[in-house]
Amino acid sequence: MHELKTDHDELKTGYAAVLENLFFSYGDREVLQDVNLKISHGEFATIVGPNGGGKTTLLKLLLGLLKPVKGNVKVLGQSPSKSRMKVGYMPQYSHLDVKFPVSVMDVVLMGRLGKNPWGWGRYKGEDRMAAARALEEVNLVQFGDTHFNELSGGQKQRVFIARALCGDPQMLLLDEPTSNIDQESEQSLFMLLKELNKKMTILLVSHDLGFASKVVKSVICVNRKVVIHPTTEMDGTVIKDIYGGDFRMIRHDHRCCELGHEQGDFHG
Amino acid sequence: MVDFVKALMNPDFQFLANALIMGILASISFGIIGTYVVTRRISYLAGAISHAAFGGIGMALYLSRTFDIAWLDPIHGAMVFAVGAAVITGMISIHSREREDTVIGAIWSVGMAMGIVFIDMTPGYFELSSFLFGDILLISSNDIVLITILDVVILGTVMLCYNPLLAVCFDDEYAMLRGINAHGYYIFLLCLTAVTVVLMVRIVGIVMVIALLTLPAAIAGKMTKRMLPMMSLAVFLCMLFDTAGLAVSFVNGISTGPTIILIAGISYLAVMIFYRIRN
Numbered sequence: 001m002h003e004l005k006t007d008h009d010e011l012k013t014g015y016a017a018v019l020e021n022l023f024f025s026y027g028d029r030e031v032l033q034d035v036n037l038k039i040s041h042g043e044f045a046t047i048v049g050p051n052g053g054g055k056t057t058l059l060k061l062l063l064g065l066l067k068p069v070k071g072n073v074k075v076l077g078q079s080p081s082k083s084r085m086k087v088g089y090m091p092q093y094s095h096l097d098v099k100f101p102v103s104v105m106d107v108v109l110m111g112r113l114g115k116n117p118w119g120w121g122r123y124k125g126e127d128r129m130a131a132a133r134a135l136e137e138v139n140l141v142q143f144g145d146t147h148f149n150e151l152s153g154g155q156k157q158r159v160f161i162a163r164a165l166c167g168d169p170q171m172l173l174l175d176e177p178t179s180n181i182d183q184e185s186e187q188s189l190f191m192l193l194k195e196l197n198k199k200m201t202i203l204l205v206s207h208d209l210g211f212a213s214k215v216v217k218s219v220i221c222v223n224r225k226v227v228i229h230p231t232t233e234m235d236g237t238v239i240k241d242i243y244g245g246d247f248r249m250i251r252h253d254h255r256c257c258e259l260g261h262e263q264g265d266f267h268g
Numbered sequence: 269m270v271d272f273v274k275a276l277m278n279p280d281f282q283f284l285a286n287a288l289i290m291g292i293l294a295s296i297s298f299g300i301i302g303t304y305v306v307t308r309r310i311s312y313l314a315g316a317i318s319h320a321a322f323g324g325i326g327m328a329l330y331l332s333r334t335f336d337i338a339w340l341d342p343i344h345g346a347m348v349f350a351v352g353a354a355v356i357t358g359m360i361s362i363h364s365r366e367r368e369d370t371v372i373g374a375i376w377s378v379g380m381a382m383g384i385v386f387i388d389m390t391p392g393y394f395e396l397s398s399f400l401f402g403d404i405l406l407i408s409s410n411d412i413v414l415i416t417i418l419d420v421v422i423l424g425t426v427m428l429c430y431n432p433l434l435a436v437c438f439d440d441e442y443a444m445l446r447g448i449n450a451h452g453y454y455i456f457l458l459c460l461t462a463v464t465v466v467l468m469v470r471i472v473g474i475v476m477v478i479a480l481l482t483l484p485a486a487i488a489g490k491m492t493k494r495m496l497p498m499m500s501l502a503v504f505l506c507m508l509f510d511t512a513g514l515a516v517s518f519v520n521g522i523s524t525g526p527t528i529i530l531i532a533g534i535s536y537l538a539v540m541i542f543y544r545i546r547n
Contacts, residue, residue: 063445084445091442100307100438101495110435114447121432121448147493167446 014077016041016171016201017062019226022071024057031057035071035226044197044215047205049222055205058222059173062203063089076170085114088164088200090174093156098149104159105144108134111163127166134166135159138192154185161192172196174204190215272515284518287404290412291471291510291528295484296419297464299503300426302485303495304457308437313361313458315478316372317353318465320379322474324349325399326386333390342399343411346469349379350462358455402473402525404514415467422460426499433457434495471510472525483532484509487539509535 015038022035031054039045047055060066061073064080075083088111111134112127135141138158143151151159157177164172177193178186193202194215203220221227275281276288305314328345331337353375360371387394398406426433433453435443440450465477472480488501513528 065441065444085447087445089442089445091439096439097307097309099489101489101493101498102434102438103494106434106494107438109431110438110442110446113432113435113443121429121435123431163442 014041015039015074016043016076017203018072018074019061020072022061022073023069024054024061024066025069030224032061032068032222032226033224037220037226037228039201039203039228041201042197043217044193044202045204045218045220045228046216047203047220047222048207053223054226055222056175058220058226059089059175059203059205062173063087085167086170088161088167088169088172090157090160090164090172090177092175092179093153093160094180100148102148103144104135104140104146104148104151105131107148107159108144108162108166111166115167130166130168131162134162137165138162139188152185153180154182154189157181157189158185158192165196169200171201171203174202176205176207178206269515269519272518275518283405283407284514286407286409286412287471287514287524288511290404290407290415291514292507293412293415293419294464294468294471295503295506295510297415297422298468298481298506299484299488299501300422300499301457301461301464302481302506303488303499303502304433304437305461306482306485306489307495307498308457310361310458310461311478311482312369313354313357313372314461314465314481316357316376316379317350317458317462318469318474318477319376320353321346321350321462321466321469322383322399323379323381323386324383325474326383326390329394330386330390333392343414343466343469346466347463350466351459353379354458354462355455358451358458362451362454398473399469400473400475401523402469402471402476404471404524407470411467411470418463418467422464425456425460429453430496472528476525476529479529479532480506480509483536487536490539490543505532505535 017037017039019035019037022032023030024032031052035058047058049055057066061068062075062080064073064075064084073080076086077083108131109123109127112123112130113121115127116122116124132141132144135144138161140155140158140162143155143159148156148159157180161172161174161177164174172193174193177189181189193204196202204216217230219229221229275284305311324345324347325342326345327349328340328342331345332340357372357375361368364371383399384396387396395403397403432443432448435446435448436450436453436457440454443453444450461481465481468477468480484505485498485502487505488498492498492501509528509532513531514524516522516531517524517527
């Protein structure tokens, strides 16, 4: 298991991420407008919102892959390009070449690059051990020598989580970890993330609000504007605000019976 | 075959031995760089780079004849143009969000056009086809020195930077997040591609060099599943195609470059069909 490496003073006083008066646009199209967001250490939040609403953009701003037009981003008390080495990132894998000649271990080891700036990117014994530990953590230890593209969608996503973990991150950012995977793998993914949340801040982009309300502590709603809600507050009005229209909501935490709903009110 | 071996021993056929050595040495660079070009999917960029080099060939011929610069060889011009095209196409593919292919297509044909116009303006007659389709009679011992240096540079680069290069080719965005200068590596890779392509123009020419860069690596990619074995196999296949092409063309009195490319192309087709049938 990875050891908790969070700075305790920072844990008490600071935030894992702070965005202040942030604006971002692609050319003329404004994607994020006046974002003010504070994410506490140990937070487990999901970023939701309509397509093109700016979810992935928000992640990329936190990673420093995009620069805000206006405003400030601080991650783990530093600028994103400086804090990047302490942040683990799981991208979507759809943009990658399906035939690329790499083994699972090759991919996971990439998470150790930059640990040793004068080593020209050569891996040492400790790097291989960290990669093996990370693979164990995501339950893929027997797949180290397998060709990356022989894995299923859910397994590929777990490999990317392992790659993020083996850099010993203090914060984990995941882009659509629930896409392309079946329900069973989704379940085991939640359990894994819940466990990891004990030692690191987790932010994930998801389309799946049901998942959101079950596992995470907060929901960050992104649709040009950004609002954060504790999951206890999530109800129909909030969701209507985010998606801006009529919709139907399906509750996951109860069963319907002949006498009506077993628990809780139904909004939406 | 016996004729070919006998000819190799014959001092009158020094050019043949030169071509053989050149082919074998160039295969090291070609197999390695070809593997990156195929896996990173930039053969289109490599095509633009090699064709742009023709502009440099024309310019060097023009300058050396018009201003009587004896030391200026077409290969110098080709090198400058190819590296310039590599930097420009690299920058475009990093920074532009759209119309990348249009610009790269333009570099491709404008380079060719410049070459031909320069040659038209140059006094004297030139056999264009030797540049376009290769001519083993043009190979000098100087070329062999150059390709040896390039082999050393490329082998050294791969030994030192194998892991970062792998990460950049697989997922450049992630590589950047791990503090690797992904854009720098990418441009560097394109420049190495440019130099490799130019040195091989002597044998197979500008038009066909791309096939010799990509086909061995593509076949190797079918047979192996990791980068290092893929590179080694691509190097071996490239040596095999070069040598076989040289022998077949010499024995039958046909052009060497096209023969090499045909052998590579037929092998690629055969391997593809074999894997299709097997699955």
